[in-house]
Amino acid sequence: MENKNIKNFCHNLEFSCIACLDDLLREEWWPAKNFFYDLIREPIKIACGIDIKTSPRHGEEHNLPSTFNIKHFINLCSLEGIKHWWEAYYRLSEKAENYISSHILENALIISYEMPPWLEKCILKSKAYFLDIRISPLRFGSDLYIAIRTNNLLINDRLRKYIIPDEEIRLEASLMAASVRHLRRYTSKNRSLDGSLIYIGQTAYDASLVSINGNFVRVAEFSDKIRELGKGKYLFYKPHPNAESFAKHEKEELERILGKSIKVCYENIYTLLGSDDNIELIGISSGSLQEAKYFNKNAYILYKPICDLEKYVQVRFNDFISPIFWYDILKPDCSPPHFTKLPSIRENHLRFLHNVWWGYSSFLIEGRHFFVECFERSGGLELKNRIIKLERDLYETKNFLKKILKYILSKEASLNFLKTLNVEEVEYLIKVFSSSEEEQKRDWPLGLEKSDLTEILQFLLRLKSKEFVIYGAGEAGYIFFRDFCKEFKVLPLCIMDRYSQRRFSEEVPTLKFPEEVQNLPRDLQIIVAVKSKDLYDEIREDLINEGFINIFFLDNNSLNQIQSLRLFLAIHVLKANAYHD
Secondary structure (H helix, E strand, O other), X not given: OOHHHHHHHOOOOOOOOEEEOOOOOOOOOHHHHHHHHHHHHHHHHHHHOOOOOOOOOOOOOOOOOOOOOHHHHHHHHHHOOOOOHHHHXXXXXXXXXXXXXXXXXXXXXXXXXXXXXXXXXXXXXXXXXXXXXXXXXXXXXXXXXXXXEEOOHHHHHHHHHHOOOHHHHHHHXXXXXXXXXXXXXXXXXXXXXXXXXXXXXXXXXXXXXXXXXXXXXXXXHHHHHHHHHHOOOEEXXXXXXXXXXXXXXXXHHHXXXXXXXXXXXXXXXXXXXHOOOOOEEEEXXXXXXXXXXXXXXEEEEOOOOOOOOOOOEEEOHHHHOOHHHHHHHHOOXXXXXXXXXXXXXXXXXXXXXXXXXXXXXXXHHOOXXXXXXXXXXXXXXXXXXXXXXXXXXHHHOHHHHHHHHHHHHHOHHHHHHHHHOOHHHHHHHHHHHHHOHHHHOOOOHHHOOOHHHHHHHHHHHHHHOOOEEEEOOOHHHHHHHHHHHHHXXXXXXXXXXXXXXXXXXXXXXXXXXOOOOOOOOOOOEEEEOOOOHHHHHHHHHHHHHOOOOEEEEOOHHHHHHHHHXXXXXXXXXXXXXXXXX
């Protein structure tokens, strides 16, 4: 779409253009950004008669000038040495900034989900306007709130009509607190945390932790403040559920700062906030610290919140998706929409649609009789009975299991065999069992048929030479590397991925595809470990275009079959030896 057409596109608005644009350098979480553009596309179309389209990534339609090329923009950043999104979070190189600014029309309105500071700078440079949209850090209400910030004074003034009163937010918090205290009074697990200071952990690469220098702030930078606030108090550490190894490191750093060990707090965040325990929270920039005051709890923010509620307006989700809301704040030169808003929406509507619950799901489910009964009536009771029967059967076979255990413990070689079963031994065992009349009568695990053995054997033989490469540095690649390569002690030559900033192994290099794989032999075995078959088809085409010929798609089912076969064979060898004794 050319610039002059874009200007005509919004002839009935006070803006030259409405377009969606966000952090194009940050590939992760992009579905969440597109989800929000999808939410408001139809309400804006009903209200103003225009299509806002979406952000210009993955070849999707957008309302920026047609000359905009995302690959060229990313290349400009790469030429300046930018390898990770956080390095440019606050500022782009001059060339990249000029390129973005030249494609934002003067007097345009840019709608951005979680707008990075570099984009705000480009919008202001272009004399345009922005609507920065985020999920509010206050996540304890009947549904999630939407936080909106804008540099357009008229829009900002019009938004006041939809501001959620502070009294309403406090009332929501009081209802949650009443429920928390009610449930806690019935459980023996209720223990007082009076006088405690609880550190709220975050994930390692949370955008709220990015400093102006393009690095991540860490707990060590606030040592003096933590010692001061923690003096005379018992400190607990509450890890982020997705932080894993980072949480362990952060806890150790806190212990170093305080010079003493600290315990982990496993309580749900809303159980902590809603309880009548006299506790205080501390953290770098977690949104939970902003929620605390609504539960009359003190909280210390060591850095700064990414969504400062002094600068954002909070609105209800039902308003956010209503045509009349967008008509009121954009003020098109046309009649108000005939259909203004949905008459009602269900509780937790945004949580359900977006499939994000954070700590609210535990608050909603834990200890509730309704969900226990749902589980039992939908088959859970039958499952419990089956487990009881299974436990009884296991008890009845304890003598045999003791014999096996005694054998394993007395036969060091057999124990080592079970631990270090490798490709050659699996190959040998498959051949033995394939030719054994006795084993031909057995059922193979997980529905594995004898016809599957040939394909699995060929796969194992390819790995035996160790001349293979994993394509995919995401979750599927990591699971294959962790659960298979390390166990079988066959590491790939490298890991290939489109995004070189992904890395899950220090032992094996991660190469960006296709720029950094030019020197790899084209007859290498490429194991594509991704979740989606559609994504595999796209990757396979790219690999073929680059000259690779041996491509194997490894989905979860293939990996489960191989692992199941390995365990099946090992156990049967041990059982056979035990009987032989």
